[in-house]
Amino acid sequence: MAVYAYQPTGSESEEYHKWYFNTFVWKKTTWMGVNCWKSVADMWNYQEILFELKPSLVIEFGTAHGGSALFFANIMRQIGAPFKVLSVDITHERLEPAARRDPDIVFVESRSTVPAVAEHIQRLKNDFPGKIFAILDSDHTKDNVLAEMKLLRPLLSAGDYLIVEDSTLNGHPVLPGWGPGPYEAIEAYEQEFPDDYTHDVERETKFGWTFAPHGYLIRT
Template sequence: MSELDPRVAYHKWYYDTQVWEKTHFLGVPCYKSVSDMWNYQEILSQLRPSLIVEFGTLFGGSALFFSVIGRAINPEVQVLSVDISHQRVDAKVQVDSAIHLLTRSSTDPVVATTIRQMRKSAPGKVFFIVDSDHSKAHVLAELELLRAVIEPGDYLVVEDGNVNGNPVLPGWGPGPKEAVDAYFEQYPDDYRPDLEREFKFGFTFAPSGFLVRK
């Protein structure tokens, strides 16, 4: 897309005004674009997962979103949200019985063990969303970890590939999109890019990041 494309201009306006840092779900900060959240709601409605796994909790607004939407679709859904610190998590999130907070780095082997255990107790499809440390090396390590637990038909979103000039924050350095590109060089047949979803709302914070496990 060219710099003159209105979708690029809107993406830059949306990101650079930091309105996403002032976005709340039921009163809890949720650092996402609202059109991405609507896209996730549509994906969840089709996928009907039994488990939602999020890397990067922060205040917990996104975990709460996944719990509320996920339970409206499947009352038995479980949400696992992983972060190196849960000190800032909102009280509403802490008391949500569907949300399990795991305080670890998302690349810790315990995360894979926990996902396997949760899959066993809640068989079905899994929706994964990667939104923690946005460096290329860390996201690549997360994708490697997920490789051992993700199954055909599961959905993976890799967020914030828009940094490093894709099209925001030029000069940020290699990030999630570059990690996805590198992953595809190594494992070209693992995922089907869901381009219809990626382009549906004109812009996304997750370019190249809507992926269906083959």
């Protein structure tokens, strides 16, 4: 009966979210010894999505230390189908050797919004045809995220999956003074292209909180 004796107020997940973000525990998280600046709840969601989607191409904008790219490659190898991970960042200064050595990851040092990145994705699509899982976690300004979403628009097909991370910023619910960021980029994109994506709300809310609120998107 103890399970039913306590009923949550609804604020617990938001308070935990604030604690998780503000204590920087996410900066103390590693994957196979490599720094991985993610929510562990989101990472669990991502491996479930990867297993169900079985993409042939994983696209990551925002490499940092390389822990998440390594995570994606490790999961994809367990799935067993041919694949490639493309990870793009404006600098590789923080990229750790253990991630850099992975043979299934292509690391590109570049702005994510330039035409050359779109061309590289298209070449990989030709070599690894199938579903795509993409995640945006680079510059968290509204304009940059919106540009990344628009760059991916002709490259993603029905059923492909897009994660827009750090839409938690600008008061959603952390860092209320951040200014327009990923959350506002999603809103702006959907005003311009209202039929491109459906929201995977069940997945987004599965663990009660996420670093990607409003950002679990399935291409229609």
